[in-house]
């Protein structure tokens with residue numbers, strides 16, 4: 001498991017339209033449908049990074065619904081692994097709305113998913129390391145440990161006292177406010 005990968009190795013792009021049976025009563029894309037699409041895109045990214053079909057969603061964090069997506073829209077989801085830990089990986093899914101008449105593309109949503117690679121007995125297994133390339137990939141990589149610790153604290157899998165990245169963040173804020 002010594003092969004080092006880049007975020008682009010896991011890049012997954014899913015483009016689809018919004019059909020009437022995928023909308024809410026306001027004729028906009030139903031939130032649960034979008035979550036499902038993002039989960040699928042992230043699952044493919046995770047498989048590409050981990051070189052296995054056996055990955056599971058461990059957590060979904062910080063999903064934002066910023067702009068409604070009307071029926072008939074063209075929706076593009078881009079998912080990439082931002083950081084690989086031991087068996088788990090963070091994947092960010094960015095959602096874009098495309099207007100074919102103007103060519104305009106606007107970002108509507110973002111979701112942050114954690115997937116874990118598992119063996120045939122559903123036990124976590126090691127995954128390749130990742131080396132970010134672009135500045136955005138480096139920023140996302142750096143922030144991923146903080147998000148992992150937050151997710152583990154919320155899931156009661158980590159004692160807040162051990163969340164070094166979160167403590168450092170609050171310490172910085174306190175220094176800044178003096």
Ligand SMILES: CC(C)(COP(=O)(O)OP(=O)(O)OC[C@H]1O[C@@H](n2cnc3c(N)ncnc32)[C@H](O)[C@@H]1OP(=O)(O)O)[C@@H](O)C(=O)NCCC(=O)NCCS
Nearest residue numbers: 056057058059085086087088114116122124148151152155
């Ligand atoms: C996710 C799962 C495999 C973790 O198994 P586990 O035996 O608890 O294993 P661990 O505690 O060693 O966790 C494995 C990794 O997941 C990470 N993890 C687990 N829960 C997490 C959470 N809520 N947020 C972020 N990371 C999490 C751990 O930090 C660890 O990461 P690392 O190996 O990279 O350091 C297990 O809980 C599971 O199978 N859950 C059900 C998944 C599922 O069915 N998903 C479909 C959605 S319905």
